[in-house]
Amino acid sequence: MSLFGLYIHWPFCKSRCPYCDYNAHVRERVDVAAFGEALLQDMRYWAGRHNPGKLTSIFFGGGTPSLMPPELAAELIIEAKKLWGFADNIEITLEANPTSSEAKNFSALRDAGVNRLSMGIQALDDQYLKFLGRSHSATEAKEAIKLAAKYFDRYSFDIIYARPDQTLNHWRKELEEILTLMRDHLSLYQLSVEPQTAFATIYARGDFQLPSDDHAAALYDYTLNRLARENFAAYEVSNFARNNDECRHNMVYWQYYDYIGIGPGAHGRISGNARKTATNNHKTPEAWLSAVQKNGNGLQGEEMLDQKIIAKEMILMNLRLLQGLDATRFRQVVGADMMQFIDNKNFEFLRAQDFIKFDGKILSATATGRNCLNELAAKLIA
Ligand code: SF4
Incomplete structure (x- = not known):
């Protein structure tokens, strides 16, 4: 089955997590009406330019799209359906943070058309949540997961492992609790220190150390085996699923199908004339907004990829997959x-x-x- 995805980037966060190198921005005030209108305009531009068939997935990423008013999510979903049409069983995922103020929007997001929630839980331990700069507690995280389970048939959450001083024993206990909360999908990322982040500064200062490669590998291997006993397969290096609950939108990237990216910093890959074109939007919210208002789209650049780059990208992405x-x-x-x-x-x-x-x-x-x-x-x- 051919896949075709739409990625929508909402770039705003309440605060900046020290490990994060995503295109995320903290602003005192967000002009939601202007950004909403610009996202709709960016979408219309792309529908006029690339319309290879019905969408098989939409992914609201960020930033923190759960800070977006549910009415705007609904408007964007309705417009996408009007412009491209939806394949049967379209997957519509939204990334959410589990603070109580965001969790109270879960039912409205479901009513808006979102049918899969992906939550940034990261840890079920208050000390580690504090270290990771998260604004939720472990209790809030568990409450949010329960709410997600109530409103969504499909939900997933992200966990960061291989944290400083994390012993196998500590991880074992946390993983057992994770297992009681997860349904059919989990994303598990090894903590890394990325350039230009707050962690890069304090790590260089020696404020914390990462586990050795051997210890991190032992934690991963333990997880792999433990989850396998519950019928989860690592269908991608960092992603586990059972009962066919793989994230279809991410499969668009890994299997190298076409996708359109709208919003600040969003990327796309579109086919045409037996080639692929890579597209990228202006990165900061303000630059993107003014580009859309001036040009009718947020494009900063695009490049027709040559055959060798296409081959390389396709091999790299697909090797991440178990299949x-x-x-x-x-x-x-x-x-x-x-x-x-x-x-x-x-x-x-x-x-x-x-x-x-x-x-x-x-x-x-x-x-x-x-x-x-x-x-x-x-x-x-x-
Ligand atoms: S909430 Fe997510 S996107 Fe925002 S700063 Fe934290 S990790 Fe980055």
């Missing part, structure tokens, strides 16, 4: 055989060392390979 890369689809998208873009010598070595598998149809990373995906891809791609 791997389908060589036939690769040929359809790239217009050439996958092996043309693979370093033959390294391919044989990585296969012999059990980092990758290839049966002539599907290329995939083994569990060992997925532990070092970036290094693996760098060696594999010619």
Whole structure:
């Protein structure tokens, strides 16, 4: 089945989390009416330019889209349906933070048309939540998850693991509690220190240390095995699902289908003339807003990708998936055989060392390979 997604970026947050390098902005006041109108305009521009079929998914990301009034989410969903149409069973996800003020909007968001909630829980431990600069408590997080379970058939939450001084024993207990709260999907990210973040400054000062690679790998392996006992598969490096509850919108990215990005800093990938075009919008909310008001769209730049870049992106993204890369689809998208873009010598070595598998149809990373995906891809791609 062919996928086609729409990403909508709401860039505002109540405060800046010290680990975060997303396109998130804190503002005293947000002109919701102006940003809402601009999102609708950006959407209309893209519908006029790229209309390959019905949408299979919409993803409201941020920033914190749960700060967006539910009426605006409803307006955007209605407009998207009018412009592109919705495939049966369209997935409409919204990222939400679990503070009590945001959780009280969950039922209105469901009524607006959102049918999947993805919550930024990050930890179920108050001390770690404080360290991560989150504005919710563990109690609020648990209450929000229960509310999500009440209003949504499909919900997921993000957890950050491999935190400073996190022992296997501590993680075991927390994971058991997570298991009582999750339904069929979980996103699990290893804590990392990204450049230009508050954590980068205090980490450089020596205020905290990250666990060793071995300890982080032990935490991940434990999680993998524990979740497997509950029938969860790591269908992507950081994402676990059972009962076919994979996030369809993220599959658009990983399987290299077309998607449109609207809102500040949003990216897109669109096909046409046997090529892919990468698009990117102005990053700051103000620059994007004034571009939409002036030009009718928020585009900052676009680039027609050459065949080699398309091949590289497609291999990189698909190797993240347990199901791997389908060589036939690769040929359809790239217009050439996958092996043309693979370093033959390294391919044989990585296969012999059990980092990758290839049966002539599907290329995939083994569990060992997925532990070092970036290094693996760098060696594999010619
Ligand atoms: S709430 Fe999310 S997007 Fe906003 S600063 Fe924190 S991690 Fe970043």
